[in-house]
Amino acid sequence: xxxxxxxxxxxxxxxxxxxxxxxxxxxxxxxxxxxxxxxxxxxxxxxxxxxxxxxxxxxxxxxxxxxxxxxxxxxxxxxxxxxxxxxxxxxxxxxxxxxxxxxxxxxxxxxxxxxxxxxxxxxxxxxxxxxxxxxxxxxxxxxxxxxxxxxxxxxxxxxxxxxxxxxxxxxxxxxxxxxxxxxxxxxxxxxxxxxxxxxxxxxxxxxxxxxxxxxxxxxxxxxxxxxxxxxxxxxxxxxxxxxxxxxxxxxxxxxxxxxxxxxxxxxxxxxxxxxxxxxxxxxxxxxxxxxxxxxxxxxxxxxxxxxxxxxxxxxxxxxxxxxxxxxxxxxxxxxxxxxxxxxxxxxxxxxxxxxxxxxxxxxxxxxxxxxxxxxxxxxxxxxxxxxxxxxxxxxxxxxxxxxxxxxxxxxxxxxxxxxxxxxxxxxxxxxxxxxxxxxxxxxxxxxxxxxxxxxxxxxxxxxxxxxxxxxxxxxxxxxxxxxxxxxxx
Amino acid sequence: xxxxxxxxxxxxxxxxxxxxxxxxxxxxxxxxxxxxxxxxxxxxxxxxxxxxxxxxxxxxxxxxxxxxxxxxxxxxxxxxxxxxxxxxxxxxxxxxxxxxxxxxxxxxxxxxxxxxxxxxxxxxxxxxxxxxxxxxxxxxxxxxxxxxxxxxxxxxxxxxxxxxxxxxxxxxxxxxxxxxxxxxxxxxxxxxxxxxxxxxxxxxxxxxxxxxxxxxxxxxxxxxxxxxxxxxxxxxxxxxxxxxxxxxxxxxxxxxxxxxxxxxxxxxxxxxxxxxxxxxxxxxxxxxxxxxxxxxxxxxxxxxxxxxxxxxxxxxxxxxxxxxxxxxxxxxxxxxxxxxxxxxxxxxxxxxxxxxxxxxxxxxxxxxxxxxxxxxxxxxxxxxxxxxxxxxxxxxxxxxxxxxxxxxxxxxxxxxxxxxxxxxxxxxxxxxxxxxxxxxxxxxxxxxxxxxxxxxxxxxxxxxxxxxxxxxxxxxxxxxxxxxxxxxx
Numbered sequence: 012x013x014x015x016x017x018x019x020x021x022x023x024x025x026x027x028x029x030x031x032x033x034x035x036x037x038x039x040x041x042x043x044x045x046x047x048x049x050x051x052x053x054x055x056x057x058x059x060x061x062x063x064x065x066x067x068x069x070x071x072x073x074x075x076x077x078x079x080x081x082x083x084x085x086x087x088x089x090x091x092x093x094x095x096x097x098x099x100x101x102x103x104x105x106x107x108x109x110x111x112x113x114x115x116x117x118x119x120x121x122x123x124x125x126x127x128x129x130x131x132x133x134x135x136x137x138x139x140x141x142x143x144x145x146x147x148x149x150x151x152x153x154x155x156x157x158x159x160x161x162x163x164x165x166x167x168x169x170x171x172x173x174x175x176x177x178x179x180x181x182x183x184x185x186x187x188x189x190x191x192x193x194x195x196x197x198x199x200x201x202x203x204x205x206x207x208x209x210x211x212x213x214x215x216x217x218x219x220x221x222x223x224x225x226x227x228x229x230x231x232x233x234x235x236x237x238x239x240x241x242x243x244x245x246x247x248x249x250x251x252x253x254x255x256x257x258x259x260x261x262x263x264x265x266x267x268x269x270x271x272x273x274x275x276x277x278x279x280x281x282x283x284x285x286x287x288x289x290x291x292x293x294x295x296x297x298x299x300x301x302x303x304x305x306x307x308x309x310x311x312x313x314x315x316x317x318x319x320x321x322x323x324x325x326x327x328x329x330x331x332x333x334x335x336x337x338x339x340x341x342x343x344x345x346x347x348x349x350x351x352x353x354x355x356x357x358x359x360x361x362x363x364x365x366x367x368x369x370x371x372x373x374x375x376x377x378x379x380x381x382x383x384x385x386x387x388x389x390x391x392x393x394x395x396x397x398x399x400x401x402x403x404x405x406x407x408x409x410x411x412x413x414x415x416x417x418x419x420x421x422x423x424x425x426x427x428x429x430x431x432x433x434x435x436x437x438x439x440x441x442x443x444x445x446x447x448x449x450x451x452x453x454x455x456x457x458x459x460x461x462x463x464x465x466x467x468x469x470x471x472x473x474x475x476x477x478x479x480x481x482x483x484x485x486x487x488x489x490x491x492x493x494x495x496x497x498x499x500x
Numbered sequence: 501x502x503x504x505x506x507x508x509x510x511x512x513x514x515x516x517x518x519x520x521x522x523x524x525x526x527x528x529x530x531x532x533x534x535x536x537x538x539x540x541x542x543x544x545x546x547x548x549x550x551x552x553x554x555x556x557x558x559x560x561x562x563x564x565x566x567x568x569x570x571x572x573x574x575x576x577x578x579x580x581x582x583x584x585x586x587x588x589x590x591x592x593x594x595x596x597x598x599x600x601x602x603x604x605x606x607x608x609x610x611x612x613x614x615x616x617x618x619x620x621x622x623x624x625x626x627x628x629x630x631x632x633x634x635x636x637x638x639x640x641x642x643x644x645x646x647x648x649x650x651x652x653x654x655x656x657x658x659x660x661x662x663x664x665x666x667x668x669x670x671x672x673x674x675x676x677x678x679x680x681x682x683x684x685x686x687x688x689x690x691x692x693x694x695x696x697x698x699x700x701x702x703x704x705x706x707x708x709x710x711x712x713x714x715x716x717x718x719x720x721x722x723x724x725x726x727x728x729x730x731x732x733x734x735x736x737x738x739x740x741x742x743x744x745x746x747x748x749x750x751x752x753x754x755x756x757x758x759x760x761x762x763x764x765x766x767x768x769x770x771x772x773x774x775x776x777x778x779x780x781x782x783x784x785x786x787x788x789x790x791x792x793x794x795x796x797x798x799x800x801x802x803x804x805x806x807x808x809x810x811x812x813x814x815x816x817x818x819x820x821x822x823x824x825x826x827x828x829x830x831x832x833x834x835x836x837x838x839x840x841x842x843x844x845x846x847x848x849x850x851x852x853x854x855x856x857x858x859x860x861x862x863x864x865x866x867x868x869x870x871x872x873x874x875x876x877x878x879x880x881x882x883x884x885x886x887x888x889x890x891x892x893x894x895x896x897x898x899x900x901x902x903x904x905x906x907x908x909x910x911x912x913x914x915x916x917x918x919x920x921x922x923x924x925x926x927x928x929x930x931x932x933x934x935x936x937x938x939x940x941x942x943x944x945x946x947x948x949x950x951x952x953x954x955x956x957x958x959x960x961x962x963x964x965x966x967x968x969x970x971x972x973x974x975x976x977x978x979x980x981x982x983x984x985x986x987x988x989x
Contacts, residue, residue: 012867014518017586021514024590028597029503029510042609046842049613055635057621061869064587067862071594075859078610082600090607093853095599097506098553101513103596105560107808108517110584111571118579120531121567124538132546146544157646158851168701187703188677205852211826212657212850214676214703313853319596320855337700353535361701361850362647363694364582364802366809370564373556378501380550 012064020064021104027071028100032083036464040084040444044077080444083462085469089446091257091285092391092417092461096317098378102371103319112364114357119367123353126155126369129376133312133324136291136381140303143326153326154359155368159284160205161361162309162325165333167196167209167249170278170306172336174248191215195240196249199228201258201450203282206251215249226261226412226450228252233271241275250279252305254298255286258448259412259420259457262286262298269304281308287324288315289392289416292385298415306332315391315417316384317375317463322368334358391417391460394470398458401474407481411453417460420448427454429484436480443473501553509553510593516560517589521572525953529576529933533567569933572951574958578935580746580774581880581906581950585806587867591860592808601853603846608856612842615644615858618865622801622813625780625870629792632815642815643848644857648773649694650850651798651814654822656685656698656738659767659795661825663737680704684729685738688717690747690939692771695740704738715750715901715939717741722760730764739768741794743787744775747937748901748909748946751775751787758793770797776813777804778881778905781874787904795821804880804906805873806864806952811857823847880906880949883959887947890963896970900942906949909937916943918973925969932962 012020052074082093113122127145130153134144141147156162171194178190194215198206199222210217218240220232237247250272252263265281272279281302287310289295302308309325312318327333337358357363379387399414402421411420422430427449434447434456447456458473501509541563571582602611616634619642623633630636645651660683667679683704687695688711699706707729709721726736739761741752754770761768770791776799778784791797798814801807816822826847846852868876888903891910900909911919916938923936923945936945947962 012586014522014586017589018515018518020586020590021518021593022511024593024597025510025514026507028593029507031597033503041606044609046605046609047613049610049617050635053617055620056624057865058869059871061872062866064590064867067587067866075610075614078608078613079598080600080606080608082598082608090601093599093601095596097501097503097509098556100506100593100596101509101553104510104513104517104589104593107584107589107592108513108520109568109571110582110808111569112579112582112809116535117530117569119567119569119571120533120535121538121564124536124567125564128538128542131544135545146539158853160852161850164850171703186677186681188675188679188681190677191680191703192675192677203852208826212701214660214680319599320601320853321851337697361650361653362810363649363692364647364809376546377551377556378553380547382548383550 016064023068027068035081035084036086038081038084039441040081040087041438041441042078042080043441048078049074083464085462085465086443086473087461088458088473089444089461091459092315093320094313094315094317095319096375096379096463098374099317099319099371102374106367106370109367111367113367114364115355116353122365122367122369123356125373126356127152127354129369129372130154130324130326132376133372134326137287137299138290138296139326142303142328143308150329150331151326152330152354153324154354154356155372156309156323156325156360157321157362158205158323159203159282159309159311160208162307162323163205163251163280163282164209164212165325165360166278166280166307166327167213167215167251169327169332169336170249171213171215173278173332174246178246190246193244193246195245195247196251197233197236197247197277198251199253199256199263201226201256201261202251202253203257203284206282209251216245222261226256226259228263228268230264230267230271233268237271237275237277247275247277250277252279252281254281254283255416257285258450259455260286260416260418261412262415265299265301265304267301269301273304278307279305281305283308283310284323285311285314286416288312289388291316291381292388295416312372312375315388317379317387318372322372330354387463394460394465394467395419395458397467398470398474401470405478405481407485411455419458420455421458422453422455423481423484427452430454430456432487433477433480433484436483437476440476440480443476505553512557516557524570524573525575527570527573528930529570529573530927530930531567531569532930537567538563572953573933574951574954575932575962576950577947577962578933578950580948581804582809583802583804583806584808585864585868585952587863588806588808588860591863595856595859598856600856602856603853604844605842611854611856611858612845614856614862615845616641616843618858618861619643619813619815621865622861623815626776626788627779627785628815631792631817632797639818639820640815641819641843642813643843643845644861645798645812645814645849646810646851647694647812648692648771648798648800649697651796651812652694652740652769652771653698653701654814654849655767655769655796655816656702656704656740658816658821658825659738660702660704662767662821663735667735679735682733682735684734684736685740686722686725686736686766687740688742688745688752690715690745690750691740691742692746692773695742695771698740705734711750715745715748717752717757719753719756719760722757726760726764726766736764736766739766741768741770743770743772744905746774747939748944749775749905749907750901751904754788754790754793756790758790762793767796768794770794772797772799773812774800774803775905777801778877780805780870781877784905801861801864804877806868806876807861811861819843819848876952880954883949883954883956884908884947886956886959887963890959894967894970896974900944908947909944910947911942911944912970912973916941919943919945921973921976922966922969925972926965929965929969932965
């Protein structure tokens with residue numbers, strides 16, 4: 012395929028995507044396939060000779076589309092949103108077209124420099140303390156990571172490197188393993204599994220601490236756990252705090268946790284994967300209060316800020332700690348930066364190479380403007396509030412966590428089994444898609460506003476289905492428990 | 501921006517990319533900017549109101565292009581190639597447009613299933629042992645990772661989990677830290693820094709073993725190192741072997757290393773980042789001989805197989821070890837796969853979410869066909885051979901490593917300083933771009949065939965410049981050492 016054919020095929024693909032998104036409300040959110048569906052639809056080996064691209068295009072509707080989960084359907088209310096905007100798509104086309112890998116400054120200066128600039132734009136939008144900004148501090152700065160998981164891991168590895176260094180400075184006879192056996196990380200029982208996974212990767216003990224009645228991890232809970240561990244001569248070193256948990260969008264109390272962390276020299280990392288985007292609205296910025304105590308934080312513009320996957324914004328207060336944690340001086344890359352200090356992002360992340368992801372962020376921020384992005388956040392929250400009112404209007408239901416942002420967690424009053432049944436019926440019906448969750452043995456349903464295409468009528472439509480299925484559960488006397496869908500993965 | 505504007509803007513961006521690549525030979529490969537160039541070209545905060553996209557497009561030539569390193573210029577010969585093909589770009593447009601995140605099978609069945617199919621296609625193209633294929637084995641399979649770094653790390657983490665489990669099974673009183681302090685990983689002094697970095701992340705000791713006169717890590721060298729460590733009651737557990745090292749494209753002797761690893765229960769991971777692509781040509785497949793001893797391997801179609809970044813193909817012989825190493829059962833995701841076993845790739849990687857990267861791989865394999873991809877590999881190798889003959893024709897120069905694939909490592913006979921000077925002059929001249937390297941205190945230049953646009957005339961052009969600059973070095977009597985460019989990062 013030469014450049015001229017690409018001009019034609021590119022237009023065709025752009026139109027295919029535009030058509031798909033223009034008509035996505037005609038598709039059920041979940042595909043009707045069973046595992047293994049695809050294998051018989053394509054050959055078992057790659058073709059020896061190249062095929063005309065028409066045959067590839069023709070296969071999209073035959074092979075791919077039947078198996079796609081339509082995250083941007085207005086009836087998709089599962090997990091959390093995945094951003095998908097046209098300006099971001101344009102940024103990715105350009106990033107791919109340039110195909111310039113920015114592992115060092117010299118390998119693609121524009122890639123590093125636009126990322127530095129965008130991280131400051133974004134940090135200011137979130138009103139982050141100056142400590143996190145390139146332009147306002149000596150040591151602070153941000154990076155685009157692939158995921159909140161990678162960010163939580165990088166933060167934990169930095170903290171681990173630092174605490175091992177300190178311990179060995181105090182006692183030169185200590186081995187890494189002896190220090191490691193004493194390290195303790197903390198998080199809430201409600202936090203995303205990526206925090207626990209970071210600890211498993213780092214090979215450190217992690218304690219999942221109980222949340223309060225509002226789902227928040229509190230300072231006193233952490234203080235007590237830390238004291239218990241200090242009494243056992245263990246070494247507390249890392250807290251994975253959450254702003255907007257995945258289970259039910261609750262908020263750890265940073266203002267209480269921060270001082271506890273400072274007192275005990277614990278690295279506080281904030282995972283604000285979903286909720287961080289809301290902090291660009293002044294009225295929601297309070298949920299980040301206490302961020303000044305954090306050593307690092309991350310949120311996902313690729314969730315709720317119109318930037319397509321992947322784009323996790325991560326900031327650190329001391330970039331020397333992240334660069335130094337795994338600095339390997341690699342000869343092939345040793346080139347002068349002419350005296351001005353620009354970050355070599357390969358030291359900040361797990362992969363070595365990197366795409367030019369700041370382009371899509373730049374395109375989105377300029378195309379929507381801050382006020383445009385705020386309006387979209389506010390629209391989603393108002394839709395969640397609408398759904399909350401529907402739930403509250405039906406005495407069979409209860410709300411499980413305060414609806415602060417775009418997620419409504421609710422359940423039928425009574426046994427979990429009734430709610431498992433309700434979830435099963437909604438899933439089987441297939442007109443809307445939600446995912447359930449469970450906290451402290453309480454099973455509930457999650458209704459998330461995900462697609463930018465979702466409007467008030469879609470929320471009403473979803474509620475009608477929930478009510479209809481609840482009627483069935485009620486008719487069944489609430490006594491039948493069908494676990495067909497859940498629990499046998 | 502609505503779908504209709506996206507149709508227009510998308511065409512505009514596709515044309516921008518086509519124009520860029522059509523005329524890339526008119527650009528010097530390296531940009532003429534100094535660190536910090538971009539900051540003054542854009543505002544210091546995001547705009548409050550959205551801008552018309554025309555203003556964004558206009559800024560590409562003003563802000564971005566002056567700072568881009570043109571990896572696809574026919575005069576770009578640095579590092580290793582970064583793939584950039586039109587079918588892959590189309591695949592990424594579709595992946596972005598669907599915007600469906602495939603962390604579990606249910607979250608986007610097509611994403612998981614096409615990836616499973618493509619990893620088998622690719623594995624068969626490389627003639628991998630059946631143990632690595634989904635369709636031919638119970639336990640084998642592959643995944644698209646973000647990078648060779650992530651692959652080497654995941655392999656090391658799996659091996660670490662497994663050896664700790666075994667050690668603790670033998671002695672329940674052993675702590676993780678006590679095992680960790682005894683673990684030893686191995687690699688060659690010539691391997692990519694990602695192996696050492698994986699060990700640093702895993703917090704295990706790593707030994708960089710000497711290579712032989714051909715740059716290969718040999719079985720006897722490993723055996724001796726392992727014996728030394730066993731004598732010290734340490735626990736050898738991981739070998740990061742390389743096929744096509746970054747420094748000078750040398751090849752570890754897998755056929756010797758494999759049996760040593762088997763004997764001592766060491767996990768052999770093969771990093772074939774660059775060279776793996778050549779194994780689709782029968783005449784180069786021999787470089788992977790011995791792969792049957794490996795527990796895992798990875799190579800980068802995003803380097804030399806026309807698939808845009810990121811796309812690292814990684815296979816494991818026992819997927820239970822990779823899934824089990826960090827399996828966290830997350831309630832929100834616990835959905836039935838209806839009995840058929842499909843991988844949940846979130847367990848195989850560091851990030852949680854994932855893009856639909858198999859689309860671009862599928863598009864590339866079908867558009868080029870295996871024979872088309874083979875032809876491109878062979879073209880690059882023949883161009884490297886052409887450059888090698890140029891070097892050999894000039895008695896001032898010597899070849900530093902056998903030219904097997906698309907990389908020529910060479911130097912002026914004599915002191916490193918003359919070659920540092922040569923590199924400096926070539927860099928300052930700016931018409932071509934190369935990066936130097938150093939092995940065993942020997943400094944040399946690397947000439948890599950990178951762009952698919954590079955042809956015989958470009959190779960002759962590059963050689964003329966190298967000769968011209970070598971003349972200058974010779975005239976300077978070879979006594980002046982200018983380290984301005986190198987060594988003060």
